[in-house]
Amino acid sequence: MAQVEIDFPKFITHVKISNARRAKKDKSGNIINKNTVGTPNYKKINSQFIYSGSPRTRASVVEAMKKYLSANIVANYDLESLKESFYNKEIRIKCLITCPYNYGNGVIMKKGVLTVYPVKKEYIPTWDIGNLGFIWSKCFDDVLKELGLIKDDNVSIVKSTGSIEFIRNDNFEERNIRFIIETTYSESETEKRVNSYIEKQILSILLEISDENLINLFNIKNDNYKKFQIEFYREHLTKLLFKIKHESC
Numbered sequence: 001m002a003q004v005e006i007d008f009p010k011f012i013t014h015v016k017i018s019n020a021r022r023a024k025k026d027k028s029g030n031i032i033n034k035n036t037v038g039t040p041n042y043k044k045i046n047s048q049f050i051y052s053g054s055p056r057t058r059a060s061v062v063e064a065m066k067k068y069l070s071a072n073i074v075a076n077y078d079l080e081s082l083k084e085s086f087y088n089k090e091i092r093i094k095c096l097i098t099c100p101y102n103y104g105n106g107v108i109m110k111k112g113v114l115t116v117y118p119v120k121k122e123y124i125p126t127w128d129i130g131n132l133g134f135i136w137s138k139c140f141d142d143v144l145k146e147l148g149l150i151k152d153d154n155v156s157i158v159k160s161t162g163s164i165e166f167i168r169n170d171n172f173e174e175r176n177i178r179f180i181i182e183t184t185y186s187e188s189e190t191e192k193r194v195n196s197y198i199e200k201q202i203l204s205i206l207l208e209i210s211d212e213n214l215i216n217l218f219n220i221k222n223d224n225y226k227k228f229q230i231e232f233y234r235e236h237l238t239k240l241l242f243k244i245k246h247e248s249c
Contacts, residue, residue, distance in 0.1 A: 004085050008072055008177040011136075014042040014109045015064040017057060040112040046104075047134045065139045070147060083149050089183040091150065092160035095137050096178040098167040101125060104132070107172065116172045133164030140179055 018041040024033045031037065043049060043061055050058060073079070100106060104127020106117040141153040141161055150157050169175070 002085065002183050004082065004181045004183070006073065006077065006082075006179045006181070008069065010173065010175060011177045012045065012065075012068055013107055013114065014044050015061045017041045017043050017060055036111065042109040042112065044107075044109065045132070045135065047131050050135065062135075062139060065135070066143050066146070069140055069143045073143065073147060079147060079149065086181055086183040087150060090157060090159050092182045092184075093137065093141065093158065094163045094165070094180040094182070095133050095140070096165045096167055096176075096180065097129060097133055097136070098169045098174065098176040098178070099132075100170045100172055100175070101168050103127070103175075119170045129164050129166040134162060136177060137162045137164065137179075 020038045021033065021036050021041045023031045023037045026032050043057060045061065045065065049061055073082075100116070100119055102117060102119045102123055102125065104125060106119065106123075108115050108117075141158060144150045145153045
């Protein structure tokens with residue numbers, strides 16, 4: 001088993017949805033968001049927008065995240081080297097997120113300005129790491145496929161994903177997302193190699209045994225056809241050995 005690590009230091013925390021918020025009015029026609037009208041509209045990256053956001057918002061956030069991931073991989077990693085590492089193998093992906101203890105509700109965007117609150121001693125977190133990490137993991141899987149680094153992101157290739165670990169670091173500037181990609185030969189490939197080796201060894205041994213042992217092995221009883229059957233089995237075994245040698249990896 002081998003592994004590849006891909007890091008996204010100082011990962012983006014928000015995505016701009018629009019340059020200026022529209023006015024919202026109540027039933028009486030009064031503007032209820034006077035303080036934010038005209039200011040940029042940002043959405044914080046987490047999985048909640050999947051359930052509560054509009055389809056347009058979901059599409060905008062996901063597209064921005066994929067562009068960010070893709071651009072960083074292209075800029076900081078050798079794509080051919082990555083492809084060589086895991087293109088033809090099954091993979092298992094882990095996600096390690098390093099961020100402040102209060103990241104869930106202590107990192108906010110106010111009128112287009114990012115505000116990071118210090119972690120207070122009495123702070124008790126109410127946010128969960130899955131809410132942050134799930135959408136990052138899904139987008140990362142998609143980007144691996146879009147960049148041609150894996151054949152597909154279905155279950156025949158990606159055997160495990162979405163494993164997310166929180167690593168506390170209250171220095172916001174040292175935040176990081178690390179994806180660890182573990183690679184192995186597929187079970188079918190391993191089985192194929194082992195079976196091929198065993199079959200070659202067995203066939204090689206069979207071709208070396210005496211006619212008498214071959215008669216006993218295949219239970220050849222008819223004296224009139226012994227010679228014919230021996231030749232038939234030897235020819236058949238030879239063809240099998242040739243086939244296995246040329247089909248094995």
